[in-house]
Amino acid sequence: MSKRLAKQLLWWQKTREEEEDLSVSNMASPSGCSHYVRSCFLKAPCCGKLYVCRLCHDAEENHQMDRFKVREVQCSECQTLQQTQQTCQQCHMQFGEYYCDICHLFDKDKKQYHCQPCGICRIGPREKYFHCEKCNLCLAQDLRGNHKCVENVSRQDCPVCMEDIHTSRIGAHVLSCGHLLHKSCFDSMITTGMYRCPLCMHSAWNMKDQWVEMDKEIAESPMPPEYHGATAKILCNDCQTHCTVPFHVLGMKCSGCGSYNTAQDGGLIQQPQLIRVNVPLFIHSF
Template structure:
């Protein structure tokens, strides 16, 4: 018998989980955690109650009393019941992921399932998913929200990444590396700076900077709109000291 349209805002399922921690019945662990002062361990769930006939029984996919399926998808490790989303259980992650399986691979160093097009095409950060999202500070590894992989290898929730972009932020919150290819933005800034000369008293002033993208330290001309890394061309830089008049810079070079 097909599954009925029961469940909650998180999952479509036809049973309630008996929380091993408090003995109460909830549709899912998220509903439980929102109500209680403790968390439900999904792996310890052993008993469920049918939402149709109310039969209390061991955790399984089909009700032993009325024969209804508790979920189109069921994992007997995670005790996950839900509608079919092409889920699969990843042994290395230790939890179920939304698939289909053939579109994902498990990166051993990152210790996370990633989209197949990132295989051999991303920067690995060891156990990166075991850190909380640097934007919302919520868990990433077990989150129902997908993760976005930044060029630096750090992760944040896709929704948090979208919200960050809307604010105009373009740096990784953890390492300050550019969060995507900024070449077009840097070209636009080149043009804007070329049409916005500094006042005469600042035209020969230099400043030491550190590039957040390539980590190079260099000395460049100061401009209020931005200082360009002389190594990689990025404007994702930070001032590393005070302004240096051209004459002082020349004296320093001669002393060296």
């Protein structure tokens, strides 16, 4: 048996003996968990159990831990239960390189900072982000004055996975329409060929090159003669323009902005023309 394994087993046995009426998650370890690098356990204010983090707690229990109400932690080195602080009062073990006494977040230093308007900690560095008051969210500095504001946008769930965005550890992607998706959900959209915001149907990125290709494809694929002159009313999902354009099964181009991200609004205005076949009035016999 390796020394490291023996040390971990000894620590586990000691914890089991001294825990009394406190239970410790079996996911806990002196080095932290899959979510955070830390050397302590949080005592859940809701159930009194010890977990490395709130996410480990929420995955095991049928309720959620309120991070802001955590008042006690247990050192993973000496098992001393104590008030929340960055360093163990007994063995002086540092619980985390970064510590927030509001969120009670312990973790490896990732240039985190606590954003008061957001109410939680964000991964920084702080100088590379700003808090948009209308969106109520921290955004990268290059989006300052360069994004469409949607009020309290981060308080909405991700429209792809329907999970929380505001407190998620997964980064968010800001679409040109102002709506948010998890970065991983946005990447999945790209791989599956989805190019529109699931909420407002606006193009999720600049589609100019794709529209040029669509122009070429439609020019090379004329409609049958009976559809020549047929038109339809459309609504553009990108600029909200209502217009009447030539009908084509491959796509109908907005006359306002040139986008093919359009939806047909009603049937054809000019119905397809039936091809007349000349039939002789009399049948001659020979």
